[in-house]
Amino acid sequence: MAVEKGIGFIGGGQMAEALIKGLISAGFVSKEKVIASDPAVGRRDHLAKTYGVRATDSNKEVVSSSDIIVLAVKPQVISRVLEEINEYVTMDHLVLSIAAGIPLRLLQDGLPRDTRVVRVMPNTPALVGYGSAALSPGSFAREEDIMLARDIMGAVGIVVVLPEHLMDAVTGLSGSxxxxxxxxxxxxxxxxxxxxxxxxxxxxxxxxxxxxxxxxxxxxxxxxxxxxxxxxxxxxxxxxxxxxxxxxxxxxxxxxxxxxxxxxxxxxxxxx
Structure with missing residues (x-):
């Protein structure tokens, strides 16, 4: 089922590309509704030319252009990214984090109160539609947010919903x-x-x-x-x-x- 919501990726690496390709190929979202940011001009050019999505070096632009924000950055920089986008995230945003190992507590503390957050652990076979993903909802995520996150990840593979204490096990098993x-x-x-x-x-x-x-x-x-x-x-x-x-x-x-x-x-x- 296609959505009309804008999906923005902060971080344009391999996992973000896998999701972008999978979501567009599955008809879940149109390329015009996708935007991705990355500091490397080569990655931005690649995503724009390959998938026809909008690419930028501005994380603020991604947030302001999207209903759903996917945090697809390295865990080592997640705190800096959260600090950068904090003032632009609203209660209307759904934030999905695919940063390995980063707990919901850290994500929620780094974003405005009541932000709807879902932690997701996908893997790279999503690039060919055979991904495996686990997700765990944050304190303020609604039932419809969980369903939407399942639909997004389900467009590129299978999805399971798990309590957060099992997410590290998922990271070590299907993530790696x-x-x-x-x-x-x-x-x-x-x-x-x-x-x-x-x-x-x-x-x-x-x-x-x-x-x-x-x-x-x-x-x-x-x-x-x-x-x-x-x-x-x-x-x-x-x-x-x-x-x-x-x-x-x-x-x-x-x-x-x-x-x-x-x-x-x-x-x-x-x-x-």
Whole structure:
């Protein structure tokens, strides 16, 4: 469902671009209703030329031109940005923050009292319409704000609503998760090359294997271990490969990677 509201992005990086592309492609908002700010002229030119949106170096202009404001800046600069836009934000604005690790408390304290805020943790597959996002509403967010935030993020993937204390876990899992998956894909491709396959052939086989496996998990609803057992014959090739993964603590390493990212998210939010 398309909206007539103006959507403004403060910060024009990769995640903002993913949302801009996804929202316009899904027909959720027209490009004329989108504005983005970024200090880098290269990013502004790229967004304007690629998606036909208005791009500016003024965060004030974004706020004054928008009904919905998406804070898409690095967590390290969020306090400065909030201070800069504070006097221009009104009760008519809905503010969505996708700044990793930044809690609702800090967002609400940095904006006028009663500002409607929703904290969101998306991920970059939103760029191709397969994003995963979690959102947590602030104290003054209304039910319709939550629904609107769900519609915005739902235009580029799936959405879950969670209590805020779980948002750091989401950041470490699905927020950082694509990087883990890309590293896994790269490793499999390199393994194919090591065994004599050309890189293009290895890449084609690996990508389809990963996509097909993920679709099997989602569409069958069966446990991953049950699906793995379907290709694990007694004394066969797969069990030898799985043994090496277990010997190297593969799943343990993944769990540690997620925990490390969760802890960093907590640090960025000022709580450990």
């Amino acid at each position: 998760g694509p990087a883990y998956v890309f590293a896994f894909i790269e490793g499999l491709i390199d393994a194919g090359v090591r065994e004599g396959l050309s890189r293009p052939v290895a890449a084609e086989l690996v990508l389809q294997t990963v996509i097909g496996s993920a679709v099997m998990c989602k569409e069958t609803g069966r446990h991953p271990s049950e699906l793995a057992s379907m290709v694990t014959s007694p004394g066969g090739t797969t069990i030898d490969g799985l043994y090496m993964l277990e010997k190297g603590a593969f799943k343990g390493l993944l769990m540690d990677a997620v925990r490390a990212a969760v802890r960093r998210s907590m640090e960025l939010g000022g709580h450990t």
